[in-house]
Amino acid sequence: EIVLTQSPATLSLSPGERATLSCRASQSVSSYLAWYQQKPGQAPRLLIYDASNRATGIPARFSGSGSGTDFTLTISSLEPEDFAVYYCQQRSNWPGITFGQGTRLEIK
Amino acid sequence: EVQLVESGGGLVQPGRSLRLSCAASGFTFDDYAMHWVRQAPGKGLEWVSGISWNSGSIGYADSVKGRFTISRDNAKNSLYLQMNSLRAEDTALYYCAKDVLPLVAAALFDYWGQGTLVTVSS
Numbered sequence: 001e002i003v004l005t006q007s008p009a010t011l012s013l014s015p016g017e018r019a020t021l022s023c024r025a026s027q028s029v030s031s032y033l034a035w036y037q038q039k040p041g042q043a044p045r046l047l048i049y050d051a052s053n054r055a056t057g058i059p060a061r062f063s064g065s066g067s068g069t070d071f072t073l074t075i076s077s078l079e080p081e082d083f084a085v086y087y088c089q090q091r092s093n094w095p096g097i098t099f100g101q102g103t104r105l106e107i108k
Numbered sequence: 109e110v111q112l113v114e115s116g117g118g119l120v121q122p123g124r125s126l127r128l129s130c131a132a133s134g135f136t137f138d139d140y141a142m143h144w145v146r147q148a149p150g151k152g153l154e155w156v157s158g159i160s161w162n163s164g165s166i167g168y169a170d171s172v173k174g175r176f177t178i179s180r181d182n183a184k185n186s187l188y189l190q191m192n193s194l195r196a197e198d199t200a201l202y203y204c205a206k207d208v209l210p211l212v213a214a215a216l217f218d219y220w221g222q223g224t225l226v227t228v229s230s
Contacts, residue, residue: 001170010174034216043151043203043220055218087153094213095167097155 005101023088117224130204138182141207146200161210
């Protein structure tokens with residue numbers, strides 16, 4: 001099983017600041033890495049797929065990068081609605097689909 | 109508008125069975141693979157199972173293999189999850205999720221339902 005490790009577990013920032021979230025895979029997942037956002041009481045929302053492609057309707061302040069084992073989700077300037085939990089997910093070795101444990105982005 | 113509505117959750121004793129359903133609308137159901145993803149209370153996401161558009165390809169997480177069975181009825185725009193031999197660790201909110209492609213191995217989830225809660229307890 002490919003294990004995805006997200007860091008930090010919690011990130012405390014203020015609106016307007018830049019957020020950098022990390023996801024590291026235990027083995028290469030090529031570019032088959034996605035990012036999801038989940039707010040309390042809501043289902044997850046797809047943000048980024050294949051490491052760097054924004055999903056439909058996702059604002060340009062969200063960007064993804066990386067390949068192989070190291071990936072980053074960047075939010076260039078935090079809006080109040082961006083404070084949530086973020087998960088990475090790999091789909092490189094069907095059916096061994098796995099998610100990271102999540103990073104909680106909280107208001108400082 | 110894409111809608112996925114899960115049902116069938118509830119309180120069940122360990123070792124018993126439960127069948128979840130997901131009613132889909134707002135898209136051509138038989139053009140896409142579908143999945144179940146669960147989330148234990150206060151925990152992260154865990155992929156459970158997926159099925160291709162024509163049921164020709166199916167996969168399960170190791171944690172449920174041999175106990176859970178995924179199926180779909182394209183005529184009814186519905187997805188199902190038959191859960192047998194339930195354990196306390198199966199307690200979770202179960203989401204139905206639509207794939208972006210017909211192939212189940214794509215495993216990229218662009219729409220999610222609101223989930224149905226399964227509680228396994230004596």
